[in-house]
Structures are given as C-alpha cells and as structure tokens.
Amino acid sequence: MLRRLPYLLPLIVLAGLAGYFWSGLGRDPNTLPSVLIDQPLPELALAPIAGRERGLVTADLKGQVSLLNIFGSWCVACQAEHPFLMQLKAEGRVPIHGINWRERDADAGPAWLRRLGDPYTLIGADPDSRAAIALGVTGAPETFIIDAAGVIRYKHIGPITRDIWEKKLWPIVERLRRG
Amino acid sequence: MTVELGHFALVLALLVAIVQGTVPLRGAARGSEPLMAVGRTAALAQFLLVLLAFLSLMNAYVQSDFSVLNVAQNSHSAKPLLYKIAGTWGNHEGSMLLWVLILALFGAALALFGSGLPQALKARALGVQAWVGVGFYLFILLTSNPFARLDPPPLDGQGLNPLLQDPGLAFHPPFLYLGYVGFSMAYAFAVAALIGGRVDPGWARWVRPWTLAAWIFLTIGIVLGSWWAYYELxxxxxxxxxxxxNASLIPWLAGTALLHSAIVVEKRDALKGWTVFLALVTFGFSLLGTFLVRSGVLTSVHAFAQDxxxxxxxxxxxxxxxxxxxxxxxxxxxxxxxxxxxRPISREGSLLFNNxxxxxxxxxxxxxxxxxxxxESMGGDKxxxxxxxxNRIFVPLMLPLIAAMAIGPMLAWKRGDLGQAMKRLMVAAGAALAAVAAVSAILGSIEPAGVLGLALAAWLLAGTITELAQRIRLFAAPLAESLRRLKGVPLGAWGMTLAHAGFALMIAGMTGSQVWRQEATLVMHPGTAVAFAGFEVGFDGVASVPGPNYIAERGRFTIRNGKRIVAQLEPEKRRYPVEGRETTEAAIRTTAWGDLYLAVGDARDDGARVVRLYFNPLMLWLWFGAAVMVAGGGLSVLDRRLRLGAPKRVRTGAVPAAARS
Known part of the structure; x- marks a missing residue:
C-alpha cells in the first residue's frame, strides 16, 4: 500500500482541488465581498504624510458618511481614477479620505498629489501595510464607504468611474445619509 | 457556404470522434489490425470536418454576416480584414472552435506521420485523443454554439475589443492553443502506455517530438502575449x-520538465513513472488554464466569457x-x-534536479x-x-536551476565527476566574474540583484558554449578536426545549446529590465522637454490622425542625445467609436542597450498631456533570447525525426481538398 501511495497522490490532490473549484463557481468574479462589511472600521491611528499636519484616526471618520480611498503613487489604476476623485471633490458631494499605501519613499505620495491635485480631506500614511491588512485590502485603488457611525458599509475594488459612482456608490451614500 | 453547414460538420465530427474513441481501442485490446486502422481514417475525417466547420465560421466573419449571433457580437464591417479573420477566434465560442480544430490537427498529424509507431500504441493514442475531442465537441455544441443565428439581423456588428485588434494578439491565441492542445498528445501517449502497460525508451522517443512541438508553440504563444502586453497596455x-x-506559464514549466525527464527515459530507461505523471499533469494544467480563463473563477484583465x-x-x-x-x-x-x-551527481541526477x-x-x-x-472557499480573508x-518565491527558486544548467550537460550519465566538470567551467566562471566587474565599472554602483542576474546569465551562456567547445574538442584538437566534429554535432545537441543560450540571453533581458528600469510619469506641455535616462525628450505636440476604424491622437516627441536627434517617437491614444473604447499605442525606440518607451495619456484642460516614460535596459535581449530558445526547440524536433528514420511521406491528397472547402 505504501508503495502505491505516491501513485495515488495525484488523484487525491485533484479531488481536493476539484472541491475548491466547485465552491468558486457561480460567483460573480468582480464582487469580492469583504468580511468587514457592516463591521466597525478597525482602530487606525495613521501618521500624516509629509506636508500635512493631521493623519487619519478612526474617530475622525465618525459623524458623517465618507469615502475611504486606498491609493499609492506607484499604482497606475489610481492615476486613472484620480481625475474623477478631483471632480468629486469639486462637486463637494461627500468627503473623501485617503490611505497612502506602501510608499517606498515618504515623499513619493505627497509629490504625486502636488502634481495631480489633492482630493483628500484626511490622509493617513501606511508605508508598512498595517492599515491595509487590517482593512483586508486586496489592491489599490479600493474604496470603502463608511457611515456616520464609523461602520464599513461597502467596498469597491478598482478605479471609480463616473458610471460606477452614479449607479453604485452614490445611491449607497444617499441611502446611508437618510439613515 | 452557410454556417449551418459548419454546424452540421461539427456534429458529424463528434460522431466520428466517438467512433475513433471506441473502435481502435477495442482493436488494440484484441490485436485486430483492421479495427486499429479505423483510427487513422477517423482522425483524418475528423480533421476535415472540423476544418469545414471552422472555415464556415471564418467565412461568416470575412463576409460580415451579421445574421450570425457570434459575428454580430464580435465583428464590425469597418474592421480591417486581418482582424475580421482574427475575430473568428477573438471570442469565446470561436476560440473553442479553434481549440478543437487544433486538437483534430494534431490527431491527423499523428495519423499521417506516426506510421513508424507500434500499431497498438498509435491506435490507443488516437483513441484517447478522440475522447478529449468528444468532450470538447459536446462543450461547444451544448454550451457555446458559435453558429447560432440572429433574427432579425442587425445592420452592423458590435465590434471586437480594440485591445485585441493588434497583430501580436491576432496570432497569440492560435499559438497558445497549439501549445496547450499539443500537450494532449503527450497525454494521449501516456494514457495509451498505461493501458498497454509498457513505458520504454522507444515510447519516450515517440513522445518527445510531439511534446517539443507543443512546447515550441506554447513558448511562442506566451512570448507573443508578453510582447503584446509590453507595447499595447x-x-x-x-x-x-x-x-x-500564469495559467499559460504553469503548463510551460511542467512541459519543460517533461521534455527533460523524457530524455532520461529515452537514454537510461529510468524515471518512467515520473515522466508519465508529468505528461498527464502537463495536459491537466493546459485544461486548467482553459478552465481558469473560461469560467470566471478568477478575476483577470483579459477574462473571456464568464458563464x-x-x-x-x-x-x-x-x-x-x-x-x-x-x-x-x-x-x-x-x-x-x-x-x-x-548517482545523484550524474546527467540523470542533474535532469532530476531540473525536474x-x-x-x-x-x-x-x-x-x-x-x-x-x-x-476564500475556506471562509478566510480576501x-x-x-x-x-x-518575485520573492519564483525568482530565488530559479537561481540554483540556472546555476546547475551549465553544469548538468557536462556530467556523464550514471556517475558524473563534479570536480572535473567545474574545472572545465573555469572559463564560464571567469565570464561571470567579468560580467560582474564590467557592470559595476560601467554603472559605478552595485545593485546585488542585477549583478547576480547578469553573472548567472554570463555563466550559463559561457557554460553552454564551453559544452559545445568540449564536444568538438576545440583547442584540444587541430582546428580542422574540430570543424569536422562541428559538422557532426547532432541537431538535438545544437537544439540544447541554442535553447540554453537563448535562456541565458532572456535572463540578461529580464534582469536588466527589472533591476535598472527607469520610469517617470509627467505632465508635459507641448514645446517643453525633459531629461530622462540620459536623453532629452522633447514634446512637440499632438495631432489627430484618422485610422481605418479608430481616431488616433498622435503625440510627437523628439529624442535628443546631446545635440543629436536620435529618434522621433509617435505614441498614440486611439479611440474606437464603435466599441466606445480607447487603447494606448506605446512608441518604443529599441537598441541593444535598452528600450526607450513612451506612452501618451489624457489631455488636461490647458493642453498639457500626461506622459509616461520608461527606460527598460536590455529589453531586446529578452525577445531575442526567446527567439533563440524557440529556434533551439525547432532544431531538436528536426533531429528527432531524422533519428526515427525519415517519415514515410504518406500521400497527402486529402489536404488540398480540405483547403478548398
């Protein structure tokens, strides 16, 4: 039997894999639900980025509905998203907070914002991914909708576009505001 | 020729495949020659039928017959002819049809050129191959029918994803599929051998050319895809x-292992179970690749239908x-x-290490x-x-492999002498050290990862050349003697030399472009210039240029080195009105030292543009190395065929008839 085991192994591994695939089918690959939905925002106390005085502390996000956007100067998709965030800021519909994730160089994030404009009300620096891990971030950009009680209500993965904003995110913000 | 004819041909192909999957296997079990011979006829008939089905769909694309749902969804009358043709496989249904066409092509090739094979092995392999075909015919006919009609037909089609309208990508899927599906031959041979209960050096000799062919195609497919991503994204x-x-890299790695372990079976009759397992698993990975892309289990930039x-x-x-x-x-x-x-230190041992x-x-x-x-399925985090x-796991794994790649071919079968091999590799070690010194001197700084990468590349290249020099006794014998030996070097050995040397060049390219890459994203106003990677990049302005089915905004950049103008680069941003999408066309100036790469982005209100600049050192070496590696594979295939004895040229009267249909 022991001699046969190596020959049986591929079959056993395949059976295991098959079970996993089965469970993965039928899900919409574009919605990665976060286990943090409807959970209070983890306790964050992030230092400010260079050139700003305030960082980002969880308590600051309570009191009104806001967006929390994960970005980095190294992230191409963030750059694609950025002009829309600027428009959103100009329209003044909802405060946008940012977490500047995984910058190798402390000045890279601020330089990027100086160049492209800064849509964020509060920004916390997260060079070592502590906040990103606590938030279960899968990549940048990612945007959380936080309600007035500081509870995470929605998570969007990938750049926000006008279309996504009007169809998906804004209705949620409006609903949360109504309570 | 209507698509209904193609649909009908595909159903017939399914029936023929069922016959091919049963009769020859029964014949092999009974030892009945007439029953086994059915396999050959059936494989050829199957190929002709699938070819007919494929051509009928392609015809619908070329004619822009929008009453066919598939054409209406994926084509447009304003598309250039090349992309109308490529559109046939630029969508889920059509690409599956290409999949079975290639499967049938390999079956037909085995039927035609496999005349030297033991009859039972050939019959069984064709039978197994037919079952793979049956599965995929059913898949197409039941879930992905490319021949469905649309009533009423729309006036025009919805167009093909503009990202896919590119010569690199037009040919990327066919090559990738030739590779994926080609491994079905290794699979068919492995299952046939398991049924027959015999794996011997002869078997390995039959399997190797098919595996090599699939490997070559897969390599070309992956490189084309990578090249496309490089200049198009x-x-x-x-x-x-x-x-x-990754889905294409996994079978490539397994297939590369299979190529090497099959050598051990062929020469030394060892590692048999392992080799059969690799043949099974390589095709399994190819199917997995198809599954991952088609099912929507994974999120990806270029996932097809997600159903x-x-x-x-x-x-x-x-x-x-x-x-x-x-x-x-x-x-x-x-x-x-x-x-x-x-022994562990031997040619077999080094090939096992490779595996x-x-x-x-x-x-x-x-x-x-x-x-x-x-x-996720275990309920864990996302x-x-x-x-x-x-990069952290895969790259360090490869380092010892590359180090050993130069040593392995120097070792004798059964029991090698490591000390002796290392002595012969002194020159290679010297070359590696020289590379380290040269790079440090030129750049004035030592980047450990980069130096290590280039040293390994130099070591492997010099080691590979040393092996060839040893083989022809260069400098050890008179030059005439060496030249005579050089002519006698078998193609298979040339194949290994080229493949390994090509890989060395690729390592240099990968190292250069990863370690010393420079990049900048800037907002540039027309008429301004920036210094970048030793060049002065001047932005002259942007012009609108109409294309056949797009409108391009073409940036003009003048690249100066000192006072001298070295290049005019014109990156584009194309807008495809039909599909409502935009693509980037990077402009690249390629030299042996590196690629200067420009991409132009959106306009800002004041007329300035976001410009992305990259300098990728040694990029050309990567593509050139890949070409050399593929050429090595090609030589190796040719050699095998010679050693099998020239294949009996079976009259191929059937083929022109097929081409006409």
Whole structure:
C-alpha cells in the first residue's frame, strides 16, 4: 500500500482541488465581498504624510458618511481614477479620505498629489501595510464607504468611474445619509 | 457556404470522434489490425470536418454576416480584414472552435506521420485523443454554439475589443492553443502506455517530438502575449503575474520538465513513472488554464466569457480527463518498474534536479494563482497574491536551476565527476566574474540583484558554449578536426545549446529590465522637454490622425542625445467609436542597450498631456533570447525525426481538398 501511495497522490490532490473549484463557481468574479462589511472600521491611528499636519484616526471618520480611498503613487489604476476623485471633490458631494499605501519613499505620495491635485480631506500614511491588512485590502485603488457611525458599509475594488459612482456608490451614500 | 453547414460538420465530427474513441481501442485490446486502422481514417475525417466547420465560421466573419449571433457580437464591417479573420477566434465560442480544430490537427498529424509507431500504441493514442475531442465537441455544441443565428439581423456588428485588434494578439491565441492542445498528445501517449502497460525508451522517443512541438508553440504563444502586453497596455512592463498569464506559464514549466525527464527515459530507461505523471499533469494544467480563463473563477484583465454553466462543464471535463489519467496512473503506475540506477551527481541526477525545481516552480505559480480562491472557499480573508509574492518565491527558486544548467550537460550519465566538470567551467566562471566587474565599472554602483542576474546569465551562456567547445574538442584538437566534429554535432545537441543560450540571453533581458528600469510619469506641455535616462525628450505636440476604424491622437516627441536627434517617437491614444473604447499605442525606440518607451495619456484642460516614460535596459535581449530558445526547440524536433528514420511521406491528397472547402 505504501508503495502505491505516491501513485495515488495525484488523484487525491485533484479531488481536493476539484472541491475548491466547485465552491468558486457561480460567483460573480468582480464582487469580492469583504468580511468587514457592516463591521466597525478597525482602530487606525495613521501618521500624516509629509506636508500635512493631521493623519487619519478612526474617530475622525465618525459623524458623517465618507469615502475611504486606498491609493499609492506607484499604482497606475489610481492615476486613472484620480481625475474623477478631483471632480468629486469639486462637486463637494461627500468627503473623501485617503490611505497612502506602501510608499517606498515618504515623499513619493505627497509629490504625486502636488502634481495631480489633492482630493483628500484626511490622509493617513501606511508605508508598512498595517492599515491595509487590517482593512483586508486586496489592491489599490479600493474604496470603502463608511457611515456616520464609523461602520464599513461597502467596498469597491478598482478605479471609480463616473458610471460606477452614479449607479453604485452614490445611491449607497444617499441611502446611508437618510439613515 | 452557410454556417449551418459548419454546424452540421461539427456534429458529424463528434460522431466520428466517438467512433475513433471506441473502435481502435477495442482493436488494440484484441490485436485486430483492421479495427486499429479505423483510427487513422477517423482522425483524418475528423480533421476535415472540423476544418469545414471552422472555415464556415471564418467565412461568416470575412463576409460580415451579421445574421450570425457570434459575428454580430464580435465583428464590425469597418474592421480591417486581418482582424475580421482574427475575430473568428477573438471570442469565446470561436476560440473553442479553434481549440478543437487544433486538437483534430494534431490527431491527423499523428495519423499521417506516426506510421513508424507500434500499431497498438498509435491506435490507443488516437483513441484517447478522440475522447478529449468528444468532450470538447459536446462543450461547444451544448454550451457555446458559435453558429447560432440572429433574427432579425442587425445592420452592423458590435465590434471586437480594440485591445485585441493588434497583430501580436491576432496570432497569440492560435499559438497558445497549439501549445496547450499539443500537450494532449503527450497525454494521449501516456494514457495509451498505461493501458498497454509498457513505458520504454522507444515510447519516450515517440513522445518527445510531439511534446517539443507543443512546447515550441506554447513558448511562442506566451512570448507573443508578453510582447503584446509590453507595447499595447502602455504600462512599460512585460509580465504582470496575471492569473491568465500564469495559467499559460504553469503548463510551460511542467512541459519543460517533461521534455527533460523524457530524455532520461529515452537514454537510461529510468524515471518512467515520473515522466508519465508529468505528461498527464502537463495536459491537466493546459485544461486548467482553459478552465481558469473560461469560467470566471478568477478575476483577470483579459477574462473571456464568464458563464458558470460553461465553467461547470469545463471543470467536469478537467476532472474526467485529469482524474481518469490519474486513476489509471494509480492503478497501473506501480508496474512501471524503474530501469537504470544512477548517482545523484550524474546527467540523470542533474535532469532530476531540473525536474524538481521546475515542478516546485509550477506548483508555486499554481498556488499563488489559486491561493486567493482557496482561502476564500475556506471562509478566510480576501487576499490577492501579487507580483511581490511571485518575485520573492519564483525568482530565488530559479537561481540554483540556472546555476546547475551549465553544469548538468557536462556530467556523464550514471556517475558524473563534479570536480572535473567545474574545472572545465573555469572559463564560464571567469565570464561571470567579468560580467560582474564590467557592470559595476560601467554603472559605478552595485545593485546585488542585477549583478547576480547578469553573472548567472554570463555563466550559463559561457557554460553552454564551453559544452559545445568540449564536444568538438576545440583547442584540444587541430582546428580542422574540430570543424569536422562541428559538422557532426547532432541537431538535438545544437537544439540544447541554442535553447540554453537563448535562456541565458532572456535572463540578461529580464534582469536588466527589472533591476535598472527607469520610469517617470509627467505632465508635459507641448514645446517643453525633459531629461530622462540620459536623453532629452522633447514634446512637440499632438495631432489627430484618422485610422481605418479608430481616431488616433498622435503625440510627437523628439529624442535628443546631446545635440543629436536620435529618434522621433509617435505614441498614440486611439479611440474606437464603435466599441466606445480607447487603447494606448506605446512608441518604443529599441537598441541593444535598452528600450526607450513612451506612452501618451489624457489631455488636461490647458493642453498639457500626461506622459509616461520608461527606460527598460536590455529589453531586446529578452525577445531575442526567446527567439533563440524557440529556434533551439525547432532544431531538436528536426533531429528527432531524422533519428526515427525519415517519415514515410504518406500521400497527402486529402489536404488540398480540405483547403478548398
């Protein structure tokens, strides 16, 4: 039997894999639900980025509905998203907070914002991914909708576009505001 | 020629495949020659029928027949002819049709050129191949019918994803499929051998050319895809560890291992069970690749149709074929007694080491690709495994392999002398040190990763050349003698030399472009210039240029080196009105030292543009090395055929008839 085991192994591994695939089918690959939905925002106390005085502390996000956007100067998709965030800021519909994730160089994030404009009300620096891990971030950009009680209500993965904003995110913000 | 004819031909092909999957196997079991001979006829008929089906769909694309749903969804009358043709496989249904066409092509090739094979082995291999065909015909006919009609037909089509309208990508899927599907031959041979209960050096000799052919195609397919990503996505990179890229890399790694372990079976009659397992698993990975891309299990930049019903079907096929093969392996495998014994330090030992590393590498990529999914199904966190994981695990894994790649071919079979081999590799070691010194001197700074990469590349290249020099006794014998020996070097040995040397060049290219890459994203006003990577990049302005089915905004850049103008670069941003999408066309100035790469982005209100600049050192070496590696594979295939004895030229009267249909 022991001699046969190596020959049986591929079959056993395949059976295991098959079970996993089965469970993965039928899900919409574009919605990665976060286990943090409807959970209070983890306790964050992030230092400010260079050139700003305030960082980002969880308590600051309570009191009104806001967006929390994960970005980095190294992230191409963030750059694609950025002009829309600027428009959103100009329209003044909802405060946008940012977490500047995984910058190798402390000045890279601020330089990027100086160049492209800064849509964020509060920004916390997260060079070592502590906040990103606590938030279960899968990549940048990612945007959380936080309600007035500081509870995470929605998570969007990938750049926000006008279309996504009007169809998906804004209705949620409006609903949360109504309570 | 209407598509109904194609549909009908495909149904017929299914029926023929069922015959091919039963009669020859029965014949092989009974030892009945007439029954076994059915396989050959059936394989040829199957190919002609699928070819007819494929051509009828392609015809609908060329004619822009929008009453066919598939054409209406994926084509447009304003598209250039090349992309109308490429549109045939630029969508899910059509690409599956291409999949079975290639499968049938390999079956027909085996039927035609496999005349030197033992009859029972050939009959069984054709039978197994037919069952793979049956599975995929059913998949197409039941879940992905490309021949469905649309009533009433629309006036024009919806167009093809503009990202796919590119010569690099027009030919990327066919090559990738030639590779994926080509491994079905290795699979068919492995299952046939398990049924027959015999794996011997002869078997390995039959399997190797088919595996090599598939490997060559897969390599070309992967490189074309990578090249396309490099110049079309406009992000300056050539490999993103995207799940779909990984899905093609995994079978490539397994297939490369298989190529090497088959040598041990052929020469030394050892590692038999392992080789059969690799043949099964390589095709299993190819099916897995198809499954991952088609099912929507993984999120990817270029996922095709995401339809759970199709996913379930492909998963079942995967289970059936991989599971069937593995079950047979569990049952019959233990009987494949190993032959020759060998010491760890020997040619066999080094090939085994190669296999271990490549298998672990394949498993690593597989794990990294599937891990997020696995974790989720266990109710864990959501994670994504990105390039840092692969770079941290995959690259260090490859280092000992590359180091050993120069040594392995120097070792004797059975029992090698490591000290002797190392002595012969003194020159190679010197070359590696010289590379370190040269790089440090030129750049004035030492980047450990870069120096290590280039040193390994130099070591492997010099080691490979040393092996060839030893073989022809260069400098040890008179020059005339060496030249005479050079002529006598078998093509297979040339193949190895070129493949390994090509890989060395690729390592140099990968190292250069990863370690010393420079990038900048700037907002530039027309008429201004910036200094970048030793050049002065001047932005002259942007002009609108109409294309056949797009409108391009073409930036003009003048590149100066000192006072001298070295290049005019014109990156474009194209807008495809039909599809409502935009693409980036990077402009690249290629030299042996590196690529200067420009991509132009959106306009700002004041007329300034976002410009992305990259300098990718040694990029050309990567593409050139890949070409050399593929050429090495090609030589090796030719050699095998000679050694088998020239294949009997079977009259191929059937082929022109097929081309006419």
């Amino acid at each position: 406009g992000w300056g990179g050539w490999w993103y560890w995207d799940p779909v890229e 759970p019903a199709r996913g379930v079907f492909i998963l079942l096929l995967l289970l059936l074929f991989a599971g069937g093969g593995f079950a047979l392996f569990a049952w019959r495998g233990p009987r494949l007694a190993g032959g020759g014994l060998f 271990l590393v490549l298998s672990v590498a394949a498993a690593t990529v597989l794990l990294g690709t599937l891990y997020p999914l696995l974790l 994670v994504s495994v990105g390039p840092p994981f692969f």
